Amino acid sequence: MKQLAAALTFLFGAIDLFAQQPKPPADHPQVLYDESKVLPFTLPDVLVLLNGNKVKDAKTWKEKRRPEILKLFEENVYGRAVVGKPKEMIWELVSVDSNAFDGTGVAKKVIIYFMGKKDGPKMGLDITVPKNSLKPVPIFLVPGWVNNEKLVLKRGYGLANFDPCEVQPDKQDSAFENSIRKYFAKPDQKEPGLDEWGAIGVWAWAASRAMDYLVTDHGIDSNKVCIMGLSRFGKAAMWAGAQDERFVMVFSCESGCGGAVIVRRGFGETVRAINNTFPYWFCENFKSYNERVNDLPVDWHMLVALIAPRPVYISTAEEDYWGDQRGSFLAAKLAEPVYNLFNEKGLGVNKMPPVEKPVGDFIGFHLRKGTHGLNEYDWEQFLNFADRHFGKLK
Numbered sequence: 001m002k003q004l005a006a007a008l009t010f011l012f013g014a015i016d017l018f019a020q021q022p023k024p025p026a027d028h029p030q031v032l033y034d035e036s037k038v039l040p041f042t043l044p045d046v047l048v049l050l051n052g053n054k055v056k057d058a059k060t061w062k063e064k065r066r067p068e069i070l071k072l073f074e075e076n077v078y079g080r081a082v083v084g085k086p087k088e089m090i091w092e093l094v095s096v097d098s099n100a101f102d103g104t105g106v107a108k109k110v111i112i113y114f115m116g117k118k119d120g121p122k123m124g125l126d127i128t129v130p131k132n133s134l135k136p137v138p139i140f141l142v143p144g145w146v147n148n149e150k151l152v153l154k155r156g157y158g159l160a161n162f163d164p165c166e167v168q169p170d171k172q173d174s175a176f177e178n179s180i181r182k183y184f185a186k187p188d189q190k191e192p193g194l195d196e197w198g199a200i201g202v203w204a205w206a207a208s209r210a211m212d213y214l215v216t217d218h219g220i221d222s223n224k225v226c227i228m229g230l231s232r233f234g235k236a237a238m239w240a241g242a243q244d245e246r247f248v249m250v251f252s253c254e255s256g257c258g259g260a261v262i263v264r265r266g267f268g269e270t271v272r273a274i275n276n277t278f279p280y281w282f283c284e285n286f287k288s289y290n291e292r293v294n295d296l297p298v299d300w301h302m303l304v305a306l307i308a309p310r311p312v313y314i315s316t317a318e319e320d321y322w323g324d325q326r327g328s329f330l331a332a333k334l335a336e337p338v339y340n341l342f343n344e345k346g347l348g349v350n351k352m353p354p355v356e357k358p359v360g361d362f363i364g365f366h367l368r369k370g371t372h373g374l375n376e377y378d379w380e381q382f383l384n385f386a387d388r389h390f391g392k393l394k
């Protein structure tokens with residue numbers, strides 16, 4: 001353990017040397033925005049099994065450590081999905097528009113009936129592929145907020161989008177009663193169990209159900225389905241990508257605390273703050289760490305690592321202090337040892353790059369100008385990264 005702490009101090013030291021100091025905005029006095037006040041911490045070692053043995057090869061990672069970490073995130077953070085893919089699930093094509101996005105795409109809407117009946121829980125899925133695509137296209141599944149559709153289509157990618165609030169409204173009031181969690185709960189259950197799914201878990205589950213459909217669609221290359229989410233839906237995209245290995249690439253756009261940030265830093269949004277403002281996002285057990293974040297058996301470099309060896313991209317913005325830009329960089333950087341087990345380079349740099357200088361190999365990262373959000377610059381980098389990994393020339 002001492003060795004790990006020393007190694008991390010060395011690593012952080014090396015990174016700190018080149019750190020960019022975000023300028024703290026004056027209107028958040030009670031929030032930690034001062035890098036020099038981040039307290040020292042020790043992270044759980046992504047490559048040490050709960051029995052203390054070191055993971056030295058990809059096989060042990062896949063068979064032992066990966067399942068262990070998944071379970072830790074399930075039990076302590078996002079909660080356990082109480083159902084998988086219902087065997088009754090069906091879908092129906094309800095509309096086609098062959099002139100979508102100013103004639104650049106063909107759009108269709110599919111409704112997924114989770115329990116095989118129209119009056120049961122359901123979710124719409126909007127799918128657009130570039131017009132005149134001659135072969136099945138790679139696609140980005142985007143839960144929630146999406147934009148720049150024409151750019152994505154122009155680059156030869158499709159887009160699939162659903163509204164996560166159809167399955168789990170994004171509000172505290174009746175968060176359990178009005179969600180599919182209630183539908184799948186025991187008849188007399190009034191609230192989720194301590195380790196049962198919160199909203200992010202439901203949104204991630206819905207992404208996997210969308211995936212169940214996408215892999216059957218002949219217009220889509222089922223080996224090239226990526227997932228991308230912004231902010232709260234970036235958290236859901238990370239959790240979906242971590243669990244469901246059919247997502248061949250995962251993109252987290254400013255997913256912040258609970259998405260792709262080292263939470264032990266306590267910089268910007270903290271575990272306590274997120275649980276207080278959004279008590280329905282995570283499982284009940286997560287709240288027990290509000291005042292003892294150092295006791296968490298995980299941190300978010302481990303969530304990034306669950307995606308290995310698949311390519312993962314983490315983006316942040318210069319003024320997204322609340323989302324802790326450096327905490328995201330560190331989550332990306334510290335997942336690297338797992339990529340190395342697969343002989344992949346991971347991030348490949350030690351220092352946080354300057355604004356709008358994307359870095360990385362199998363782990364990509366950028367810090368763009370401006371505030372929290374998803375814009376054309378982000379999409380351009382995501383598409384470049386996907387092109388590179390799909391072997392398309394750019």
Ligand code: GTR
Pocket residue numbers: 230231232233255256257269274
């Ligand atoms: C904030 C929340 C963040 C982030 C953001 C968003 O209010 O504190 O964790 O998810 O919302 O979704 O835009």
